[in-house]
Amino acid sequence: MGSALINLAYLAAATLFILGIKGLTHPRTAVRGNQLGAIGMLIAVVTALVDQQVVNYVWIIAGLVIGSGIGALMATRVQMTDMPQMVALLNGFGGIASTLVAGAALLDALQIDLSLVTIQFAIATAASGLIGTVTFWGSMVAFGKLQGIVKDVRLSGAQIINAILLVIALALSGWLVVDPTATWIYWAIVLVSTLLGLSLVFPIGGADMPVVISLLNSYSGIAASAAGFVLNNNALIITGSLVGASGIILTSIMCRAMNRSLTNVLFGIWVASDEAQSSDEVYGGRVKSANAEELAMLMEAARRVVIVPGYGMAVSQAQHAVRDLVNLLEERGAEVEFAIHPVAGRMPGHMNVLLAEADIPYDKMKEMDEINPSFDQTDVVIVIGANDVVNPLARTDPGSPIAGMPILNVDKARSIIVIKRSLSPGFAGIPNPLFAADNTLMLFADAKKGALDIMNALKAV
């Protein structure tokens, strides 16, 4: 195949990727969109395979077989609650692939044709190595945190270490551009970027992982784009740039939903509250605990019920129990909807996938802005494993660390039921006056058990 034909095929692939993402703008067209993307990828891979530069297929086929096996295994085995970990791993693998590709391209070019080693080539190689490696190690740490293997640590001075590492990596990159024949510089960049990736993500708290995963998603795209600049391949450049944009947009949505700036999240800065109320002051004698029977009585007459799921629902795999409760409520004539805060869970859209897994139709899942005006016409709100995203202090206390964060205004509902194991604070570390409100009843239980108990009690009413 001539080079024009090859480039046309890559263009077709890139077009299919764009159409594929466009399909994702609606659940009805999404499956098709994903298939279009897969067809685009097939075209790109076949095109690469028939490229005349490819003379030896043994390693390629071995790699494709091993990679497909692992990928298929991961995709079919992963539980929906563990999707954030899966995405973190995939981000990381994309990043390391770009690092390896750029390294191999450098070695190839030096041996085969020195004229390939232009300034663009050298800059792009250094960028691939840097961004790809940071993505890989950052994603590994994020995976470890989501999986609970890596604990949160507050590294003081992490920002200084990061700045120093970044300067070293950039200096090495400059050196590689000046002298691209010194391949050891490339591996030095990879080494420094390894340290940078680790120290960037280690100090970031577990609850900030939605932001980190989105950002690493973006980096993995930018790394692919950089590899495209190395190989002068438009398919890589376009696709990487699309993914880079996607990650950045999700990152900014997550930051806005927490009312924090990106630098604030990345540097693990948390505004200390000046007049933090102790939990005794907020809760002292005012928290009302109820049992499942009492709650069932309350729900019996409810005409409109809104359920607010949080990370606690994912942890206890409560989505199926919640679905059964919803079905029962609907049989009894109640209208039930879900209110989903953008940062509920550990990645963007995490709750929606869990609810979809439990067969809850997507038109029942409402965004924050859509459902907030309806809380004062809601009879019962059930908060399942969520905390900070329903804390009214965000609205009322300008000194609070979550001041200004957009929240679900569940306190406006007639009655609120909170299923939670204890009164322990959420990530923000502050007490939640919602739990002590006059119209709130607490059910101290694990999310799944709580939902099941209420359902059984409701059946008995």
Add this chain to the structure above:
Amino acid sequence: MEMLVVSLTVFVLALFVGVEIITKVPPNLHTPLMSGSNAISGITLVGAILSAGSLGPQVATILGFLAVIFATINVVGGFMVTNRMLGMFRRKD
């Protein structure tokens, strides 16, 4: 240098296309968007195949081989898991 400008043009234009479509993806589908965009960022596989199959030094071939593995996991795992998730999204019937 001219190549660089052309490539940069493509990069920047694609960025705008990306921003345009991705802002229209509803929050419901943000997780599949991430895994799906992850799958297509496995496009690095193209570069990996070119390295693993070329006449270059042995080291480059091995690096290419490893890159093929990682990128293929990304592509196959990404598309399959996205498909699995999207299959779960249903309307009220």
